[in-house]
Amino acid sequence: MRALLTNELYKLFKKPRTYISPVVIVVIIILINLGMFLEGGQILDFLLATLREQFFLEGNLINGYLITFLSLSTLWVHIPILVVIVTADLMSSEFESGAIRMLLTRPIKRSALMSAKMLTALIYVTLFMLFIGALSYGIATLIFGKGDIIVLYEGIQIITSAQFVPRFLLTLAYSTFGMMAFAAMSIYISTATKNSLAAILVSLGVLIISTLLQTFSLGIFESWKPFLFTYHMSQWQLFFYTDIPWMEILVSTVFLAAFTAVFVGLSYRKFNRLNITE
């Protein structure tokens, strides 16, 4: 199993496409920081205009913590797209290149190979999320320093700088879990379609439909929200409520765990029953 995993990780990090997503993230985070450096003051002035009528506002309002949070808020829609570029290719690339036939002629269990693929996806997603977290936090705090942040949930909520770091770490952990759920789905689609492009497009199609349904606040769509995986993935934002609604987070965590389990199970089933001579 260890040899299989090492082999999968070697293949993963040898592929140029593995590095596309981190490069894109670097560019986006630099642009967010640049944008806030140039225009952040104006945005906050607009946001806090009403408060300024009654209060003197003091302190470092545009700070690294705020920009780190803003980066996460901006990126949570895009991260799955960048994750799927790699995870949807994990199985299908083996079919496309024909390497799967050679692999399965060796004395290894199909379930062991699938486990190695799943673990590879988990390692990639975790490393990718850590990279995003470290980069967004590192650049922003280096340039803008630390401070309290303003969050627009149910009005304006102020999260103190002391509260920020633990909540940010919880957010990263939860987001990694959410991304793994999406990765599991993309691996199943990758196994089913045996084609990287089709797997990426189908995964993105599901993501877009789910996100759109989540965005509609119309009656019928509103009741669908709890069944949308993107809705539960976006629940990381609850960690930035003044009073964290732990029950809601637990429900979403259970949903994502079940979602992951279903697609991991389906992937094993599909792969074990697959006729590779076709």
Place this chain on the structure above:
Amino acid sequence: MKIFALAFFLPFALFGQQDALLEEVKKAYKNNGVQCSVLVHIEVPGLKMPDKNIFVKFVPNQKPVVKGDGMMLVPKKGLIGQFNEVLDAKSQVIFLGNDADTAIYKVVSLDPNSDWVTADLRICRSNKRIYFMDIFTKEYGSFQVRHRYKNQMLPVQSIISFEADALKLPLKFMGRGEAEDIPTDANGKVKGRVILRYSNVVML
């Protein structure tokens, strides 16, 4: 004849008495500034903020100095160091009447540069302390301030109430992208309250 004389001189005598009370209050609150620690508790619909401990320093005719960790919100009117702003201003004072041991005044600002227009004061006759101020400003609406005292001339707590425009929340910015409803009155205003607890008060 005596009754006529009494009727003629009594208003002047009473006015003199009220005037003297206000002069005593002005003297009592006279200082070159105040510095203290303040625990700020804010209750504004649509705004959730943890209580903050800050240090403030007020010197007449200067912008208040506010120090503390992170973001700090300090109400513009009703603070401990702002009594002189009303008492020492060029103004017309109108005595409105008495309510038990409390004298009620309306102070109308005559200074075109001051940001307040009128201030209603309720002053306790026996201890010469201002317990209530209702300040109308040119730009920021009105602020009602209730002061609580212990042994000092300056308050240990001020409760500032005000009406404000409801917070305007842009969609899709730093949030979940959902407009949250903040309950307002018929004029689109919300009622806010700030409680300030003072400690280590030093008159400069």
